[in-house]
Amino acid sequence: MIDKINELSRQVEAFAPKTTAEIEEFRIRLLGKKGELTALMEAFKGVAPELKRELGQKLNALKTAALNRINALREEVGRAAELQAAAAGDLTRPGSAEELGSRHPISLVKNQIVEVFARLGYTVAEGPEIEDDRHVFTKLNFAPEHPARDMQDTFFIERRGEEPSADDILLRTHTSSIQVRTMEHRKPPIRVICPGRVFRNEAISYRAHCIFHQIEGLYIDEGVSFADMKQSLLYFAKEIFGEQARIRMRPSYFPFTEPSAEVDVSCNLCGGKGCAVCKGTGWLEIMGCGMVDPNVLKASGIDPEKYSGFAFGMGIERIAMLKYGVRDLRLYFENDVRFLHQFDKAL
Numbered sequence: 121m122i123d124k125i126n127e128l129s130r131q132v133e134a135f136a137p138k139t140t141a142e143i144e145e146f147r148i149r150l151l152g153k154k155g156e157l158t159a160l161m162e163a164f165k166g167v168a169p170e171l172k173r174e175l176g177q178k179l180n181a182l183k184t185a186a187l188n189r190i191n192a193l194r195e196e197v198g199r200a201a202e203l204q205a206a207a208a209g210d211l212t213r214p215g216s217a218e219e220l221g222s223r224h225p226i227s228l229v230k231n232q233i234v235e236v237f238a239r240l241g242y243t244v245a246e247g248p249e250i251e252d253d254r255h256v257f258t259k260l261n262f263a264p265e266h267p268a269r270d271m272q273d274t275f276f277i278e279r280r281g282e283e284p285s286a287d288d289i290l291l292r293t294h295t296s297s298i299q300v301r302t303m304e305h306r307k308p309p310i311r312v313i314c315p316g317r318v319f320r321n322e323a324i325s326y327r328a329h330c331i332f333h334q335i336e337g338l339y340i341d342e343g344v345s346f347a348d349m350k351q352s353l354l355y356f357a358k359e360i361f362g363e364q365a366r367i368r369m370r371p372s373y374f375p376f377t378e379p380s381a382e383v384d385v386s387c388n389l390c391g392g393k394g395c396a397v398c399k400g401t402g403w404l405e406i407m408g409c410g411m412v413d414p415n416v417l418k419a420s421g422i423d424p425e426k427y428s429g430f431a432f433g434m435g436i437e438r439i440a441m442l443k444y445g446v447r448d449l450r451l452y453f454e455n456d457v458r459f460l461h462q463f464d465k466a467l
């Protein structure tokens with residue numbers, strides 16, 4: 121028996137497993153119900169009394185050594201396995217979700233407006249942001265002394281002289297310049313919607329910015345009337361603000377349209393009863409519009425005797441503010457993700 125005990129002691133000491141499965145196998149071989157050490161314990165019962173003391177001590181020492189070794193090895197092998205897994209990354213962990221970006225609210229609203237007019241047969245036209253006076257003012261019937269040409273409103277890049285010149289280079293102050301470019305290059309019928317960035321030398325506040333976005337529409341054909349314009353704009357208002365939306369027109373003035381009007385939409389917050397946003401009037405101003413002035417048609421080679429048309433233009437920021445209840449225009453330019461993320465769902 122002593123030989124067997126010594127033999128097992130040696131095995132316990134030499135045992136160098138690589139996996140927890142090997143350790144478990146070893147434990148069962150020694151200490152399982154039919155294990156070798158278990159068998160020795162059983163045999164110990166029949167040992168001669170004078171040998172009991174020595175063998176008993178040896179057996180107990182072996183058992184303790186075996187258990188300690190098994191526990192120690194378990195920990196060691198377990199830690200090694202953990203380290204290995206950590207090095208490879210835990211492949212069973214769920215992946216971290218990719219954070220999706222969202223469209224900027226100005227793009228969202230621009231796309232919606234373009235879509236509405238696309239249904240009415242309009243196609244998108246674009247033009248340069250750096251323009252000449254000719255396309256921004258002169259061909260749009262702005263008299264040379266018109267205040268909108270003044271330094272206060274317009275960012276000039278190159279001036280020809282003291283007096284305004286059609287060749288002055290500037291940042292466009294409205295998207296109406298795209299009207300002119302379209303009329304120069306296309307023959308009626310013309311139906312275009314022109315989105316774009318515009319620039320005005322204004323102090324930045326919650327309601328004004330020196331850079332903003334406009335969208336302009338132009339429709340020219342034979343026999344286009346003010347009634348056509350009114351119906352198209354009512355359709356637009358209902359599509360953007362909801363079926364309950366109503367519009368009204370107030371006489372206004374633009375050099376390039378005659379007659380001209382400002383369009384108001386019924387306040388979608390109070391339903392027209394009057395609230396803080398509509399300043400108690402029940403109406404919100406959304407755009408300018410009018411019948412294209414015959415001078416403008418003529419300036420771009422379109423016969424005003426044969427053709428007539430209407431144009432309208434609106435600020436995209438303003439429509440987006442009214443649609444989403446945004447009170448401060450500057451939020452659109454700061455790109456604070458806490459603001460932008462609110463439009464994730466609007467995609």
Ligand code: PHE
Nearest residue numbers: 294296408409410431432433
């Ligand atoms: N261009 C005008 C503006 O910037 C808007 C407008 C466009 C008005 C077309 C009438 C017709 O205010």
